[in-house]
Amino acid sequence: MSPLYFSVGPQHSGSGHLRMKIELQGDIILNAEPDPGFVHRGTEKIAETREYQQNVPMIERQCLPDVSSVSLAYAMAIEELLGIEIPPRAQFIRIIMCELSRIMSHLYWLSIMGIFLGHSTMFMWPFGDRDIFIDIAEKITGSRVSYTYIVPGGIRYDLPDKIKEQTIKTLDYFQGRLKEYDAIFLSNPIFERRTKGVGVLSQTDAINLGVTGPTLRGSGVRGDIRKGIPYSSYDQLDLEIPVFTEGDSYARSMVRFKEMEISSSIIRHALDNLPDGDFAVKTRKKVPEGEALSRVEAARGELACYIMSDGTSKPYRLKMSTPSFRNLPGFSLMKGSMLADMPTIYWSLDYWPPDADR
């Protein structure tokens, strides 16, 4: 029997517009190749025509579930070029925003993982719980999804009154809910059978292919920028890095699940130790000539922002090396799997098409 060739996507499959070219023999995937680019918007080019500050809202839209990390990477690169130090208070608030983002992004991921496995309760619960985090973000930033809150020089506004109480209350509820998620889904034998031993990525391959984030940490590599090359005061907070060695869909899923718990305690710790003082410093419109590379651990992995400046108020070249783009080689894990395992392998990479396409 000759192989069957077909496309999955580019219709929205729960995570944005991506096409996968699949070659199938019987029930076994012979070859799976991602075809990205359906949501390419040319942000790197457009950024060259706008001023540094104007770019923030556009750049952060490349990854809507995780906007804080994107704007942080961009701001950090500019701050390095300007040679300015960010006040400790702003650094802590940035951490709080990034960890809130990470939780929201992982909740989104967990929902879709639920629906991909036909578990509709797991689709509803995290989506509902994500909303109470969105409420916190709205109170802090004024926006529900795309905040434009982390800007070069610091953050846009200080924290509002009583936000600490609201956040602690939310986290108390949420950390209880995590146990329920575990009971109903993560420890569910059906979930385990559908993900254990599926889509295995070895430690050596993970490093050679250059994958990042939970995909890397699920393959037994302790690779997290927050720990390895701490930025924005992460070195002052307790930070545990969950690592699983199996390299399968289950391991990648468990990394994200554990991270939600850890992010919750980072937020608590940061709120308890929040320094007083300014929340922003003055920046200049023109950025001195030079180049800078900033590296941030976003929810999906390492996000690197490279800026070349020619001394004007607009970037000469802006390059965002995004985690989803760097996890593209992970699609090769589908080779040799059953077609029915394709959704869990795909979603265990937490691939976000606009993040890769930019």
Add this chain to the structure above:
Amino acid sequence: MNEAKLIDELRDKFGESVGITELMGQNEIIVTVEKEKVVEIAQFLKDTYALNYVISVSGVDYPEENKFLVVYHVSSMSENGHLPLVLALKVSVDRQNPSTPSLISIWRSAEWHERETWELFGIEFNGHPKLERLLLHDEWEEENPNNQFPLRKDFLLED
């Protein structure tokens, strides 16, 4: 790792073909190399300094100097995670006939990055197995007969 030692050793071993090297910030070294030597130097960096993990590959256009730069940001990754050092390996490429050796035989993680740079800048990576459309759509070439490469400086955006 001793950054100064790395620079000295590169100069000793490769002499003239290693151009400007400088330290940036705490953990970043910039090394400009000739494209004839880039494969050898990349191999040396990987073997001797365990620089095995590509962070990004960026093209940069300099029309006045009639050149492109291809910047490989590479770092070290092991079981224990990231090491802070980042090396920016810059290859200067002639703008009229832009081609440079592909480094994916040394750094497999450069594969998709090089393909993107090929598409958006029109820089040929010799030896790359799959230089095909990635982010732009299939009709791009017909729609933009005069200039196909959006990240070049002479590709102007309409208002």
